[in-house]
Amino acid sequence: MQVFWFIPTHGDARYLGTSDGGRVFDFDYARQIASAVDTLGYEGVLLPTGRSCEDAWVTASSLIGATRHLKFLVAIRPGIASPGLTARMAATFDRLSGGRLLINVVTGGDAGELEGDGFFADHAQRYEVTDEFLRIWRSILEKSHRGESVDFDGEHLRAKGAKLLYPPVQRPHPPLYFGGSSEAARQIAAEQLDVYLTWGEPLADVAEKIADVRARAAKLGRTLRFGLRLHVIVRETEDEAWRAADSLISKLDDETIARVQTQFAKMDSEGQRRMAALHGGRRDKLVVAPNLWAGVGLVRGGAGTALVGDGPTVAQRLREYADLGIDTFILSGYPHLEEAYRFAELVFPHLPREVREKLGNGHGPLSGPIGEVMANNIVPQASQS
Numbered sequence: 001m002q003v004f005w006f007i008p009t010h011g012d013a014r015y016l017g018t019s020d021g022g023r024v025f026d027f028d029y030a031r032q033i034a035s036a037v038d039t040l041g042y043e044g045v046l047l048p049t050g051r052s053c054e055d056a057w058v059t060a061s062s063l064i065g066a067t068r069h070l071k072f073l074v075a076i077r078p079g080i081a082s083p084g085l086t087a088r089m090a091a092t093f094d095r096l097s098g099g100r101l102l103i104n105v106v107t108g109g110d111a112g113e114l115e116g117d118g119f120f121a122d123h124a125q126r127y128e129v130t131d132e133f134l135r136i137w138r139s140i141l142e143k144s145h146r147g148e149s150v151d152f153d154g155e156h157l158r159a160k161g162a163k164l165l166y167p168p169v170q171r172p173h174p175p176l177y178f179g180g181s182s183e184a185a186r187q188i189a190a191e192q193l194d195v196y197l198t199w200g201e202p203l204a205d206v207a208e209k210i211a212d213v214r215a216r217a218a219k220l221g222r223t224l225r226f227g228l229r230l231h232v233i234v235r236e237t238e239d240e241a242w243r244a245a246d247s248l249i250s251k252l253d254d255e256t257i258a259r260v261q262t263q264f265a266k267m268d269s270e271g272q273r274r275m276a277a278l279h280g281g282r283r284d285k286l287v288v289a290p291n292l293w294a295g296v297g298l299v300r301g302g303a304g305t306a307l308v309g310d311g312p313t314v315a316q317r318l319r320e321y322a323d324l325g326i327d328t329f330i331l332s333g334y335p336h337l338e339e340a341y342r343f344a345e346l347v348f349p350h351l352p353r354e355v356r357e358k359l360g361n362g363h364g365p366l367s368g369p370i371g372e373v374m375a376n377n378i379v380p381q382a383s384q385s
Contacts, residue, residue, distance in 0.1 A: 076133075
């Protein structure tokens, strides 16, 4: 089990749908979150991509020196940048970070946003471009270790003599992560990706996706791993957690929900459609499975569900997803700095032993002061959980 966190490059919040309690995203805040997550022992961080965010590559690059072990899951956008350029970016980042780059392949589901970036294509064409892009990108990086170049002549993309002089640290290239619920997305994942990601849907829906992509890959003689992207709202007790969930949307009005849901409906993303269908824009339909709450998706695109509960319960729900085949959990919570600590303190101790041993925050071998010393000479006892 690998546990990742999230860098909110679009800004942070205490309440959704309002500027009340909002938090501006800048370098100091990004560094605070990255340093905290690195110290706490999270495996890596996801940086979002799109016009609503600061650029993921620039942000991640600025944080290399502020972290020691943290891996960065950064997006490449087929159709917006060329395979050769993004291959050089990936190799450089991987070398400068000492092999801490992970690649998130984002085809995109908002035609308006993509057209603003100069990419005009329908849903099917976007995945055709993604397929060709990945074939070129992977070949350039694989062959860079041997000093070879790449020629490619596809329906949408071409490359002649594409070559990297400085190969990445990771061989053959940094791992490729990818999410998509459509038929085309699942097939590309089976053929070319290393980790298939899904948003936090009920267990049966996630199980169907995993089984389908795994079967497609098996027909090609391939195997791949699986990851889950969702939010978490964890507190000392179940009641506190559900009150926190209610508080997160307490300043959100129905007019804003309706306006946002109308915008989502214009997208041709199958994953976004599935997220919206979980709640239908209704406040009284937000609990979609045990401890799985869809309130975030009322106004947030992409991952719209959260696990809500106390530490042991949320850890148990994560294990249920792990039993389906999920090994990477990409999590977030509002605000992201405080919730990174809260999740580590309340959930890490209840994860499987082998996971705890590689996580930080005192859940592996203890060294140094843990907690506040009492009466000048009494050290707190380590938890036995």
